[in-house]
Structures are given as C-alpha cells and as structure tokens.
Amino acid sequence: MRFLVRFLSTVLGLAVAAGGALLAIEVGWRWWQPGRAPLIVPWERWREDLAALPWTSTSVRVTAVIVLVAGLLFVLFALAAGSRAVRMTDPADGICVSTSPRALARLVGLAVRAQANVTGASVTASARKVRVRATSRLENEEQLRPRLLETVATVLDDVPLERRPKVSVVVDSPKDRR
C-alpha cells in the first residue's frame, strides 16, 4: 500500500505540474498572440463542446461518477498507507523498538499451534488487537478458549509492547456443531 501511494503520488504530481504548465502556456500564448491558434491544447474546440453540453447529460454524469470513485480510492489508499508498526517500549533513551503486525501474529500463532488439541490457527494482529481463530477436533470452544486466552496472554507478557492489544479468541470445533 505504501508503494502504491508513492507511485500514485509521483504520477499525480506529474499530472498537476503538466496541467499547470499547459494552463500558463495557453493563457500566456493567447494574451501575447491574440489572433493565433492555440499552441498545444485545442481548447477552442473544447469550449464549443462544453458550451453545448448540459449538466444532465449522460457523459457528464459518467465522468462525475468516475472522478468520484477515483477520488474515493485515492483517499482510501492514502488512509491505508499509514504506519502499522507495533511499538514496543523503549529500552533506553534514543532507542525505539517496533515490530511488524505479521511478526507479532506469527509469534502468537506459534504458541497457539503448539497447544494440545489445536488442529490449526489463523492469527491477525495489529497494535490494538490480536485475533485468533483456532480449529480443534477434540475440544469445544468452552474447553479450549480459556486455555488459548491464557497462552496468548503469556506470549504478550513476554513481548514488551507499548500498549497491550486486546485479544479475541474464536474456536471452531465440530463438537460445537452437534
């Protein structure tokens, strides 16, 4: 996502620069040489087209929807490109330590999978929340969940995180379906 925003930002910067340059050049050219044809952009033809196009026309609506959706995507990309690093407490002045959500999730996942009667587990983690979804054939949710909560708590105790994430554990067991 960060790469995408960087790329998008480069392209948009270039587009803004090009647009600004064309605007300045065309207006300046018309000012300097009033009777001559436009230099690069055929804006006189565009002007006639736009003067004949009402706001209700389909092409205007389609363009508006495209611009709206593209803008929404830009906003979403920009929001999603924030730093996701999970901060740990600083061991000393001038040193700060962080880990990636993926590393934290793997750390939790290893501990959860090492528990007895856990067939599989998927873990997602962020600085605020750790979600564990474990499957078990032998134990139902009521039996396994407290144990897994405790396991995750022990793992989180061992990692000096700046803020302790909330933990949610869901157990998926065929025993619960009967």
Place this chain on the structure above:
Amino acid sequence: MSRSTANRVSTRALARSHSAERTLTFLLGLVAVLAGAAALVVGQGWLGEFRARRPLLDPIAVSWLAGHQLYARIGAVVLGVLLFVLGLWWFFRSLRPERRPDLALDETPGAELTVTAGALAGAVQADAEAIAGVTRARARAVGTSAEPALRVTLWLSEGTDVRRIWTDLDTYVLARAREALGLDSLPTAVCLELDTTGPARVR
C-alpha cells in the same frame, strides 16, 4: 543531543516518512470526491432544474470572465505557474530516495573525520548478527546529516526471547557502536521481525 530530541529522532527513524505523499494524495482525492459529487448534484437537478439544464460552460460565467479579462488572465497564469511548481516539487519529492547521511565525528577544519553511512551500517550489522537468536540483521543510516539516526532491522529465529534481544541490543550492540564512534547518543530505531527461514518445527 537532549533526551527528547534523541527520542524524537529515533522515532522518526522507524520507517521512511510517507506523510507528504499521503497528505497530497488524500487532499487530491478529497477534491476529486467533492467535484464528482458536486457535478452529480447539479446534474440531478437538486440545485434547481434550471441550473441542471444549463451547459457546463455557462454563458453567464463566460461573459463575467470576459468582463474581467485582465484579472482572469493574470489569475490563470499565476495559478498555472503555481500548480507547475507544486507539481514538480511533489513529483521530485515522491521520487527522492531516502537519505543515507554520513556521520561527521569531527568538523574542525583540517582534521575532519567522517564515518560513511555504509561503514557505520556494516559495523552495526556485524555486531547485531553476533547476538544469539538473531539470524539476520540489516542496518542503515537514516535522517539528516544534522540529525543522523540508525535503523536496524533484526530477524529473529523462532523461539527467541524477544525481551532478551530487546535488552541486549542497547547494552551490547549500540553501546559498542557509540563507544567506537565516541558518541554520547546515537538515536536508533529497531524493527524486530520473525525469520521465516528458521528450522522446521517438530511437533
């Protein structure tokens, strides 16, 4: 370097800053959303049926512009130049690679002593890889030459005690680097990762 400055510099060294790119993309996206929504609102006739049936390039607006031709032209040229400058600055800022500042230890004329970013990174990397449990390490200098900092990424093998690494780092690796360079403080950001290529887990 004061305590809070060191903390600020090290926090900033955690990851490359994307704030300018993000802000500009966000703002442009917001402008596009508002423009698209406004065009739809006008086209739907919510601002009056009369407005919806008018052409995009409204004769009223055109005649107003023609009445203020000089100001309109000056405004357009200035706007164009501003957009051009802003766009170019934005473009080059997005393309700019992250800086790797050298560390100037002594700046007295005739006796300058500089540690290149590569040498500093190599030394710290070798030290960090010597810690038990660290399979791979990568270090690089980041920040500005006025406020240089170090970013160290450590890949830990499975089953490593994170808390021990967390304490070893300062007392062993970074203390050595500071000692060798004769610095009081070397702001450092450490990123811990779990190595995926560790030994296979046996159950």
